[in-house]
Amino acid sequence: MKIKAIVALIISAALSSVAMWLVSSYPPAPKVTVLDNFSAPFVFGKFTVPKENPLTNEGVKLGRRLFYDPILSGSNLIACAxxxxxxxxxTDGLAHSLGESAVPLPFNTPTLANLMWGPQHFFWDGRVPSLEIQALMPITNPDEMNQGLDELVAELQQVEEYRQLFASAYGEISQENIAKALSAFQRSLVSANSRYDQFLAGEIRLTDEEELGRKLFMAHPDVKASLRGGNCIDCHSQFLTGGFDTQYDGFSNNGLDSDEDLLPGLMAVTGKPEHRGLFKVPTLRNIALTAPYMHDGRFKTLEEVLDHYNQGIKLSSTLSPLIIEADNLGQIEQYEPSLNLSGREKKAIIAFLHTLTDEQFITDAKFSNPFKQELKN
Incomplete structure (x- = not known):
């Protein structure tokens, strides 16, 4: 028995030594702090943040610097910004952005506001299921930033400030932690202080024209009830003004093209023919600042957008039924989808859309370039 006890003590001591060696071989986990002054409007609905990538001061600070740093591109000339x-x-004001290759990108640049809400399938066609995956794709795309991830990690490791920032936020410089940092910063980009938000809080009143536009925005036309509407809310949920987050409810075919011209859209992801021509419904927050519009930037102005919904809808096999049935005059023979809004009503809706501009969001220092220099246009 004594021999067994001695052997057990030896084994225990050996295991303890191994455990201590393992602990000493890895740096201690960074002591991170919860992101200061972060608030999420309850009217936007529920959201989730990955447990493995919580919103911390350290992560968001690092992500902000990476977002504005052209070191992320192969040429060291192009940043996310x-x-x-x-x-x-x-956004960038272009129908099709130009990256490293100078080849126009296929889709219009979407806003990054309020990414925690709405359909959690990113890019216009929903091909990416998380912000962490999305964050790295523009970096490696040869037409966008054209940067190898191994090369990027090596470059960042040569910069003392990045060694310190990564150590504080995640422990080490890695592809995974680059994605976490960029995603954390993007999740912090909450826009919720527009005139519309102030109206909802009872702080201001809208003008008569804006109020008419708001009512039209919120209403689905009902001829039988003599209710006129702009049919906007059917796709752009009321407070977030973006697509719904249930499954693929946040994607729609809004009548831009007929069957022969429909792009795959969501079908490229799901493989389902009924998803052909469906694209992600964007938030309308700050919409007056994000022209041109639609996934391909085909409309230059909000007036053109309203003209499309009013009298420019093209029939196709996957056209949203919410658009087909929305008409302020009622369906007639030889029917073509049309809201039949008056000029006054279209103008009022556009006036309301301007109330969604959040001046604080577009000037907030905590979202700005940390290098304190203007990027070249």
Missing amino acids: HCHKQSRAF
Whole structure:
């Protein structure tokens, strides 16, 4: 028995030594702090943040610096902010952005506002299921930033400030932690202080024209009830003004093209023919700043957008039924989808859309370029 006890003690001591060696071989986990002054409007609905990537001061600080640093591109000339400018609610004003290759990208640059809500399938066609995956794709795309991830990690490891920032936020510089940092910063980009938000809080009143536009925005036309509407809310949920987050409810075919011209859209992801021509419904927050519009940037102005919904809808096999049935005059023979809004009503809706501009969001220092220099246009 004594021999067994001695052997057990030896084994225990050996295991303890191994455990201590393992602990000493890895740096201690960073002591992170919960993101200061972060608030999420309850009217936007529920949201989730990955447990493995919580919103911390350290992660968001690092992500903000990476977002504005052209070191993320192969040429060291193009940052994420090249296509996502704060003054334009993190869009770029182009129908098709130009990256490293100078080849126009196939889709219009979407806003980064309020990414925690709405359909959690990112890019216009929903091909990415998380912000963490999305964050790295523009970096490696040869037409966008054209940067190898191994090369990027090596470059960042040569910069003392990045060694310190990564150590504080995640422990080490890695592809995974680059994605976490960029995603954390993007999740912090909450826009919720527009005139519309102030109206909802009872702080201001809308003008008569804006109020008419708001009522039209919120109403689905009902001829039998003599209710006129702009049919906007059917796709753009009321407070977030973006697509719904249930499954693929946040994607729609809004009548831009007939069957012969429909792009795959969501079908490229799901493989389902009924998803052909469906694209992600964007938030309308700061919409007056994010022209041109639609996934391909085909409309230059909000007036053109209203003209499309009013009298420009093209029939196709996957056209949203919410658009087909929305008419302020009622269906007639030889029917073509049309809201039949008056000029006054279209103008009022556009006036309301301007109340969604959040001046604080586009000037907030905590979202701005940390290098304190203007990016070249």
